Amino acid sequence: MGAERNTAAVPTAAPRSGARVVLGLLWSDKFAFVAALFLIFVVSCAVFGPLLLGGTATSMNLRLRNFPPFTLDHGWLFVLGADSLGRSMLARLMVASQNTIAVAAAAVAFAMTVGGVLGLMAGFLGGWFGNIVMRLADIIMSFPSLLIAVVVLYMFEPRVANLVLVLGITRMPIYMRTSRAEVLEIRERPFVAAARVMGASSFRVVFRHVAPTVLPTLTTIAALDFAFVMLAESALSFLGIGIQPPEITWGLMVAQGRNYLNVAWWLAFFPGLAIMLTTLSLNLLSSWLRIAADPTQRWRLEIPRGRDG
Amino acid sequence: MKWRMTLFGLSLPLAAGALAMMIAGGAVAQDKTVTVVLSEEPDIVDPCESSRSNIGRIVKQNITETLTEIDPKDGSITPRLATAWEQVDELTWRFTLREGVKFHDGSDFNAENAVIAINRTLNPNQDCEVRLKFFGNIKLMPAAVDTYTLEVKTETPQPILPTLMGTMTITGPKTQEAKGTQNPVGTGPYKFVSWTPGQEVVLERFDGYWGDKPEAEGARYIWRNESAVRAAMVATGEADIAPNIALQDATDPKMDFSYFNSETSRLRIDLTRAPLDDIRVRQALNYAIDREAMRGTIFSKDVVPSTNLVVPSISGHNPDLKVWPYDPAKAKELLAAAKADGVPVDNEITILGRLGIYPNATEAMEATHAMLQEAGFNVKLQMVEVNQWVDIFTRPYAEDRGPVLQQAQHDNNSGDAVFTVFFKYGCEGPQSTICDKEIDRLIAEASAATGDKRRELWQALFRRLHEDIVPDVMMFHMVGYTRINPRLDFTPSLSTNSELQISQIKFN
Amino acid sequence: MAERAAPILEVRDLAVAFHTLAGELDAVDGISFDLHRGETLAILGESGSGKSVTAAAIMGILDSPPGFVRGGQALLDGVDLLALSEGRRRDLLGERIAIIFQDTLAHLNPVYSVGWQIAECFRIHRGVGRAEAYERAVDLMRQTHIPDPERRARDYPHQFSGGQRQRIMIAMALALEPDILIADEPTTALDVTVQAQILDLLIELRNARNMGLILITHDLGVVAEIADRLAVMFHGRIVESGSVGEVFADPQHAYTRRLMSAIPGRAPPPLRVATKVVGAAPLLEVRDLAKHYEVTSGLMRRRTGDVVKAVDGVSFDIQRGETLGVVGESGSGKTTLAKMLLLLEPPTSGSARFGGEDLFTLKGPDLLHLRRRMQVVFQDPFSSLNPRMSVAEIIAEPWSIHDGVVPKAERADRVVELLDRVGLAAEHARRYPHQFSGGQRQRIAIARALALAPDLVICDEAVSALDVSIQAQILDLLKSLRDELGLAYIFIAHDLAVVRELADRVAVMKTGKIVELGTTAQIFDRPAHPYTQALLGASPLPDPELMAERRQRRGIGIQMVKNG
Amino acid sequence: MGTYLARRAVHSFVSLAGLLILVFFLARLTGDPTNLYLPLDATLEARQEFAERHGFNDPVIVQFGRFLSGLAEFDLGTSIRKHRPAADVVLEAIPVTLGLAAVTMIVALLGAIVVGSLAAYRPGRIFDRLASVISLASASAPDFWVAITAILLFAVTLGWLPTSGTGGFAIEYWIMPIGVLLIRPFGLMVQVVRGSMLTALSSAYVKTARAKGVTERAVIFVHALRNGMLPVITVASDQAAGIANGAVIVETIFGWPGVGKLMIDSILYRDFAVIQASILITAAVIFTINIVVDIAYAVLDPRIRHH
Helix, strand or coil: CHHHCCCCCCCCCCCCCHHHHHHHHHHHCHHHHHHHHHHHHHHHHHHHHHHHHHHHHHCCCHHHCCCCCCCCCCCHHHCCCECCCCCEHHHHHHHHHHHHHHHHHHHHHHHHHHHHHHHHHHHHHCHHHHHHHHHHHHHHHHCCHHHHHHHHHHHCCCCHHHHHHHHHHHHHHHHHHHHHHHHHHHCCCHHHHHHHHCCCCHHHHHHHHHHHHHHHHHHHHHHHHHHHHHHHHHHHHHHCCCCCCCCCCHHHHHHHHHHHCCCCCHHHHHHHHHHHHHHHHHHHHHHHHHHHCCCCCHHHHCCCCCCCC | CHHHHHHHHHHHHHHHHHHHHCCCCCCCCCCCEEEEEECCCCCCCCHHHCCCHHHHHHHECCCEEECEEECCCCCCEEECCEEEEEEEECCEEEEEECCCCECCCCCECCHHHHHHHHHHHCCCCCCCHHHHHHCCCCCEEEEEEECCEEEEEECCCCCCHHHHHCCCEECCCCCCCCCCCCCCCCCCCEEEEEEECCCEEEEEECCCCCCCCCCCCEEEEEECCCHHHHHHHHHHCCCCEEEEECHHHCCCCCCEEEEEEEEEEEEEECCCCCCCCCHHHHHHHHHHCCHHHHECCCECCCCEECCCCCCCCCECCCCCCCCCCCCHHHHHHHHHHHHHCCCCCCCCEEEEEECCCCCCHHHHHHHHHHHHHHCCCCEEEEEECHHHHHHHHCCCCCCCCCCEEEEEEEECCCCECHHHHHHHHCCCCCCCCCCCHHHHHHHHHHHHCCHHHHHHHHHHHHHHHHHHHCCEEEEEEEEEEEEECCCEECCCCHHHHCCCCHHHCEEC | CCCCCCCCEEEEEEEEEEEECCEEEEEEEEEEEEECCCCEEEEECCCCCCHHHHHHHHHCCCCCCCEEEEEEEEEECCEEHHHCCHHHHHHHECCCEEEECCCHHHHCCCCCCHHHHHHHHHHHHHCCCHHHHHHHHHHHHHHCCCCCHHHHCCCCHHHCCHHHHHHHHHHHHCCCCCCEEEEECCCCCCCHHHHHHHHHHHHHHHHHHCCEEEEEECCHHHHHHHCCEEEEEECCEEEEEEEHHHHHHCCCCHHHHHHHHHCCCCCCCCCCCCCCCCCCCCCEEEEEEEEEEEEEECCCCEEEEEEEEEEEEEEEEECCCCEEEEECCCCCCHHHHHHHHCCCCCCCEEEEEECCEECCCCCHHHHHHHHCCEEEECCCCCCCCCCCCCHHHHHHHHHHHCCCCCCHHHHHHHHHHHHHHCCCCHHHHHCCHHHCCHHHHHHHHHHHHHCCCCCEEEEECCCCCCCHHHHHHHHHHHHHHHHHHCCEEEEEECCHHHHHHHCCEEEEEECCEEEEEEEHHHHHHCCCCHHHHHHHHHCCCCCHHHHHHHHHHHCCCCCCCCCC | CHHHHHHHHHHHHHHHHHHHHHHHHHHHHHCCCHHHHCCCCCCHHHHHHHHHHCCCCCCHHHHHHHHHHHHHCCCCCECCCCCCEHHHHHHHHHHHHHHHHHHHHHHHHHHHHHHHHHHHHCCCCHHHHHHHHHHHHHHCCCHHHHHHHHHHHHHHHCCCCCCCCCCCCCHHHHHHHHHHHHHHHHHHHHHHHHHHHHHHHCCHHHHHHHHCCCCHHHHHHHHHHHHHHHHHHHHHHHHHHHHHCCCHHHHHHHCCCCHHHHHHHHHHCCCHHHHHHHHHHHHHHHHHHHHHHHHHHHHHCHHHHCC
């Protein structure tokens, strides 16, 4: 055995505690570190915001209508100004984070799970089933999502669950296609053949071997999709078939604020900024994760600063 | 990349102050063509749809004219293509037509061609909106008595037929029979030149016009959905008139004019569902709304709190009714009293709003929602799009519906309350949720009456509604905003909501 | 030595390091060597020894980051390549010093025609016009013996065979007649017969142009065949150098000695008699097994009538505990044969009986049961283990597929047992495949194959991707398992020496057929079929004297430079 | 390759048929259009007549049969809203949208290739980080917000550009719509170009090219780029399809009469014939784009050509 030591380029570093390693890797990418902090903040807003500020966010004060931001004249709650009904922008942003994150996360998770599983099966089974799945992806992609939205929300109530369904369905094709393409490649790998020689069922091969390998790719797409879903939700709200007041989401706030762009820019700007920063953070974090989780890339996070690269 | 950064970072304060910094008319074309920017492309330019506002603003009184014209200020009737009219008997009206009038295609305007035009508009096989909106239950039998005398017979007495005729424009005799003409021909001061779908509609001055020669040589209509863009276009001189911009875009008193647009907003109460079937609950609803707080914020400062569903210029408006004061204490008291009598005041009431029914509609409903909640009502808010809203607003009503307050707005610019009351408050009215014998009696009597009698009956009816029934949470008589380039001399009026007479525009 | 001209390339104290998880890792740790015109210097070492990194550093094409040159010089005619500006060095690359690589499919740009790629050298260095450059490229292809060069210059890399691609690489590298050619494992992935041709070509061109050739390889046979001098690299250092003859005759460093002794096939052929039970039915009977692929075309996938016969009527028996070696060059059908036996691909015709049961008609539980008795070890230990499963999960997976073989409670212990059996430690169970070296991974794959206690293990090129010393260890492991557990193997390989080491009988395959089948001794000592003879003749053996002799027979003149 | 394209065409046709069936039946689940076309005060009889006249009273399957027989004669029905053949209405709008989509994609593609390649050339450097952050941020900016802000800034405050409208080939009318439209595809494609160029630049043939003495610029834009283009083209075609399917916001705000706005309006107005016609025609365009992309693949990558 001795002769084999050091023949591989993979050094066997003394195991440090897992959390410390992760934090260390995170700290070495400052963008990702800040992104992680921001996301933690957003998630805590989503969890605690409605509990703490639920009342404040809906309490109307028409005298403070479109009150401008960056003054403390009416207390810290109005530091980001007030909306067209004189409600605290800050409180609304924090409360809205719950619905926003919930809708986006649920829709993306739905699209990823259903689309991913369909794509997996299409790739693995091939044949007529694969064909049907691919045609379905074609159809959904050229199907105006608004029509799906109108159908679902006309037939059912404009509830959050239905909105998630609509957004989820429209985002499915990309997962269907990606996971199918990946499966076609992965199923040719020897470890899949080895599993089949052992007698593994197709179900086992797909879910034990193929799915975990496809997952990182899908996760990367999902991070980008977050933005699309939040913006799509905004567009639907604007057309009157998304989330409706008194519920709030950032998308709805942007949509409502657009009427006031030339008198009260902050109404649309801050929620838009929130969407932007959240997606930005997710993407920075996901690209960090891609590197950190890949042993052949991880050195990029280990190089001392000041070096080339 | 950099420029976008700049745009993101710097444009905000700039944009905020943008309109304030604007100086009117940068590169105004010095020609005498008026460019109007509408909120939406007309689906069609057929005169029989001219009751729809964006079509009416192009067609009505510009291309095609009416026999009579309704004065928006007081609902009185003035001559247009007809110079005089008289009621021959209960079922017959006789109109004397103007002589020497020609259509744009050279045909003569006479009684015979007027008959053709009326029959076209009222053809039961076409869905012309003018027919469906104003002549739904009325059958007209026009006939030419001589070249310039037109006789119109009806099956039931129509005391306000001359007013009705103010809604119907006269098309040329060669206009295709079916609805959907691409080339409207009329007698108006402007003739139709072209419609490039998606782009523009162009009119030019008609030299053979019977009346005074208007100043503007032509008109060009374009359309943008975004109010901010329409306002900006007038500001930069790309357009002369934006007939309909949002309150928050009307920031420049030199260019922006408010006008009563003949709309009245309200929340319709469904009287058939508990707890809304109790008058104390309905009164409490009205007491709970702080109308003054909404005025000048969500609504324009120029709106007027309403008591009637028709605007003051309509014959039959009752000026003596009192606006509901804001009195949350009273509201709570009434609610408590109702509750003590076993009224289920805790039933959840739905406020059903319609998106974009008027500017800031959603915010108005959010504010209402908050105020009603404040007063102790158990309310929830739901905003829906038009189709769903209409489903719920009109008969037949769903059996399993709950108590609903429905956001609504009513537009009567046709001079007489008859266009309002039956539909909204009659037992059989297609959008009515009340059935009151007294009201039905008043409707029947007033419809058959004329003059002061008619007006007094309508006023009695509105008093009964306002004081004894309370079928609505009344809101405001609404205003619209029009932005007008200072190079024009034009003041919008009540009728700007449905027409825009280019011939009335002068240049400074 | 004294009268010889100054060396054309002098490498002095070259040191290269990489940034890694564990900090900076020295890949090349201060090495020095010289190269003269007309001479071949072999740098021998196993993977990770730093030999390819050395080449990349000299050429200035190190993956940077993470790699970086820590110090030293590479003097080309006295000019330090490492200290040049990027532009100046670029002028020398291709012009004075050039390189060819092992994996030609990856190293040629897939989207440009080979003619374009060769012509590019003339265009960038000589400013030659497009048409003329192309002409010259065609000419070079002719010189490197590509048939029909005018037509083929328009083709793309994937349309060539591996050997032809290496000729194209060589043509490209030699376009500007450089003084030095670095050949980085130029023949490693090639079949033996092709390998011989490429080595011949390199020698021919070296002689014709009086170049200095640096040959980077792990294959002692190749070294013996064409190198003049040899430098052995180990852990980033040159541990031994000298003329090929000297080093082979008398290796000084312990590592070199171990390397020499690890060469498979050097030991006398095994005198093993398979524990054959006379009269017992064979474990596996294969009869007329064939796999034909029909070439289809058109929208409805109509058959064109053309048939590719990947495996074309193969018959053989294997007894319990017997090892059958299957050798052949790429495309001979040996892997397809394995896939059919493993039921990964259905056969076109023929039969196979395993333990008396018809392999191809079994279904359901019977098939599942049979699966337990036949397992596989693949060539590539990097991809045959699921990177997302721990070693324990990988080895225990067969038991969760086959209920009741090993009860859940005992699995952990059995995993440790199996790890121990294949020479790994208990603590390895928790780790993941990427934390192991190639040889260790192959041990894991073997442990997985053993988990179900099979009767037959098919080894498809199971040691081909491993370094020589590791190869020897794995072969030893396979031998001991065979002896202890009575396993039968079908051992598929293109490397004759390896087969010789392990097999009881050998089947030689060519274009889907078994052309010769006999005992190992028969095949290697008295090959009957001309193809078998050709295979044996082309395979380089780590014996400089013998190789020189062979070369002479092939008519390649060599100017031997005797050092010292 | 030819057969492959033929097979793709068959697939497209199947998808198209499925799409039409789905659209037809789903659209009819969104309610009766009568409410939207008749004034509130219209009588019940008038409503009945309207439904009768437009065939809404027939069972849906009968309506579908009627639609199919029309389709057989290339008749896509008549718009209830516009009283004109639905196909005419859609065909007027298609060129506008395609023009927007084409110009946008060309500009975005070129920009993304340059920015993405340079970012990938030295990953982790400041240019790379900035390009990533800005492109990601712009990909998640609400487009109507950007559009209106741009109008207020460039047209109203600065007076450099017209607020809106189409002006034929006059470039000043194109700048803002294209600028707004390309933000998202550009941001996305910078990411994709960067990713695929990262792979391409670390591949073996780039090492060969460097060893030949190829300049770094040629390494990036000759050797690596053509290899890195394949995934970029996939994403670009997706984005182009997205725009072809409706650049609603831009069309609406800038007053470009394209198919996106038409489709939205038709859905909101339940103008079934136009919904069907516009989906049919845009889907046909999208499928054509996909096939063109397949051909582009083959042109770029000989391995696909010879497959």
